[in-house]
Amino acid sequence: MNKWYASLGKEADTVVSTRIRLARNLAGIPFPSRMTAEQRRQVNEQVRDALFADTTLGKQFKYLEMETLPDITAEAMVERHLISPAFAARREGKALLLSEDESVSIMLCEEDHIRIQVMEAGLAPEEAYRTANAIDDALSARLTYAFDERLGYLTECPTNLGTGLRASLMLHLPALEASGGINRLAATVSKIGMTVRGTYGEGTKPVAALYQVSNQVTLGISEEAAIENLRAIAAQAIQQERALRSSLDPDGIEDAAYRALGTLKFARAVTSQEFMELISQVRLGVAMGVIKDLPLATVEELMISAGPASIQAAEGKPLDPAERDKARAKLARERL
């Protein structure tokens, strides 16, 4: 089955992907940082059984006990944004429910008992929320959540109280970044309870001009309103990025994009950082129609499969950095 990132979404020139996350906890059991090993096992199995009891949804998921996975597999999942870095680093007593196309991942006993995550290509917050909401309904039909009339869904970190919803977009903003406009965007976003982060979330640096925009406030705001705010911000960022792109020198863009593509097509060793810088240029060239015979979906798929762990997972063995750079160059040559 094709993975979700192999398809192209709406506004794909600037919006790489949409992610919706819902945090839920079961009533009467301490939150993960205070759980015993036995309670972890219980929660994992209860949630798994609740999902598998749903005849339509159950069939689409497989259940993975994280401690049985090799390091490389877990790290490759982080690179594909399926799980959080913390979830991969300490896997004891944690489990994952993963859909076949990898668009839905449900982390069990991460910071909360249940973290439902839905990914969609391009700009699709409503669609992604609909999917997450259906899974949430299926689970809540069989499980009792920790919920309070006033505080909403109760979570280990009070920053997620209320809806437990984090709606985020991965935006490709090379022109806005080059013009120094990211700070302005960040200032605007913060006024409506949202935030701009680096590529891999909180505290990470932006790589290849990829930025995550997401809501910060979860209490006192409905799911619909939070998603609407995200859409409004996306519309602004898209419009600004496009305006700036069209004001760039087309010859310069064409030259830079083809140089980057040339390097990726012929290089014999490419580091992760160099790869991301080059692919960002190529992505811009394809998105602006300068590079014509390369589908954007191929670029997206390559971007998500070129991380250090993903390269090793694909090769099926651990590689040292030099070997990885060669394998990455080979992957790029084959795909491009």
Next chain:
Amino acid sequence: MLCEKCGKNVATTHIKTSINGVVESHHLCADCARLSHAVQNQFGLSDLLGTFFGEGVKTVPYADKRKRCPGCGSCFDDIVASGRVGCGQCYETFLEQLLPSLQRMHGKAVHAGKRPRAEEAAPTRESELEALKEQLRAAVNAEQFEEAAALRDRIHAMEEEGKDHE
């Protein structure tokens, strides 16, 4: 006092660390503090939350500080120290202490979103009234008096309406 790192500027940031019982003090100017790893480490999310909660602590009477959550055994200091809440029941146990921090984090401290299936029943008049009173307290605390006045009128109207039905 001059900055211990550059020796040029006045030290404005004073850091005390206690690692495995070894206590150290550092005095840095703003520029050096910004570069110092120690400061970056000190402002992780949990510390920020700790600070958030910490401000509530001052108003908590001594007896309450020893209160433990019946659900998981956490005391309020545990939550402040870790920035993490122990279990769902902690929110009920320490609601008074948590509310000021929650309002700072989210602005409003009343849920406005989805409800789990089992509890999907429409909010009762009592819960609505309670929510409005909570909003009123928040508005007064935030010195948003216009909003507070409007809320007060709504609460009065609802209470009058309630009397008519009785």
